[in-house]
Amino acid sequence: MTETQERQTIADAPAGERRNRGISSVEALAAVLVLLVIFRGRLSGLVSGERLQTWTTVFVSVLVQAVPFLVFGVLLSAVIAVFVPRSFWAKALPRHPALAVPAASVAGVVLPGCECGAVPIAGSLIRRGVTPAAALAFLLAAPAINPIVLTATAVAFPGNPEMVVARGLASLVVAVLMGWLWLRLGKTDWIRLPHRPDLDGSRGRAFWAACRHDVVHAGGFLVLGAAAAATINVIVPEAWLQTLASHPALSVLALAVLAVLLSICSEADAFVAASLSQFSLTSRLVFLVVGPMVDLKLISMQAGVFGRGFALRFAPATFAVAVLAAVVAGVVLL
Structure with missing residues (x-):
């Protein structure tokens, strides 16, 4: 199968294959909202609890941080899907996939957005004919x-300018390595983009249809991811972090896992990392590199846009490569 045929196979994957796998994010969100309405009387008396207040604060803060960038990403994704011709990407990126990966990674420098916006953009790039490896590197x-x-x-780190260099280089290396790893080991049927007949009409109608689809589809998974992150924030005792900080190897792993669980937007995670002063700079660098690439809300959104099979393979591999790259960068530069 040629590369062009592989791309078409990805784009034309029937939505029914994914619907048959279980309850969609929209259905889950609707069910939660119905239950909240039914039991609102009983739940209102629980809001005064300290733990529930913490859960609500974290849940809302994750959504407030993420939604503006999700909307920005959805709008840009719709523009790419409707108005940008396929021939543009053939000219903008090198023809050889191995060269297109670093080019797409560097293109991420010019886009001021977070991971929530990058997911629908990457899906739209694949639909427009960009090789999946390059689109994932950009993501x-x-x-x-x-x-x-x-x-x-x-x-956030005024006394440690080397953190900026280390974060940028380590993140760029991870993006390129994961793109090349996809070229080597990735399979076409791991990505299941839903069929989009709504993009076949007039440009104006297709643009708004694409916006509605991505907001509902990716937004539902964002809500589920935010709820999971808030639950983790309430469950994990703060004393555990103090104990782990005293062990170099465990502190790296602890902050890597914490970055996944907290699901903080990339524009705000540096200030959280700076506040974790009990941990070493290297372990905090791991937190900054892992967070924008692998967290609960991002995994949920990847499952919604690319399919669960993709997320189950891509997220663990990215986590491992991100931790390794950040540790190496920390040892060399910090």
Whole structure:
């Protein structure tokens, strides 16, 4: 099968194959909302609890951080899907997939967005004929190396400018390595983009149809991811972090896992990392590299846009490569 045929296979994957796998994010969200309405009287008396207040605060903060960038990503994704011709990407990126991967990774520098916006954009790029490896490299690089994130990192670590360099280089290396790894080991049927007949009409109608689809589809998984992150914040005792910080190897693993669980937007995670002063700079660098690439809300959104099979393979591999790259960068640069 040629590369062009592989791309078409990905784009034309029937939505029914995914619907048959279980309850969709929209159905799950609707069920939760119905239950909240039915039991609102009983639940209102529980809101005064300290743990529930913490859960609500974290849940809302994750959504407030993520939604603007999700909307930005959805709008840009719709523009790419409807108005940008396929011939543009053939000219903008190198023809050889191995060269297109680093080119797409560097392109992430010019996009001031977070991981929530990068997911629908990457899906739209694949639909427009971009090789999946390059689109996935862009997905990982854009939230981590754009100017807003790097500037925020510099502000959060005023006495350690090397953190900015280490974060940018490590994140770029992870994006390129994962793109090349996909070229080597990735399979076409691991990505299941839903069929989009709504993109076949007039441009204006197709644009708004694409926006509605991505907001509902990706937004539902974002809500589920935010709820999971809030639950983890309430469950994990703070004392555990203090104990882990005293062990170099465990501190790296602890902050890597914490980055996945907290699901903080990449524009804000540097300030959280700076506040974890009991941990070493290297372990905090791991937190900054892993977070924008692998977290609960991002895994949920990847499952919604690309399919669960993709997320189950891509997320663990990205996690491992991100931890390794961040540790190496920390040892060399910090």
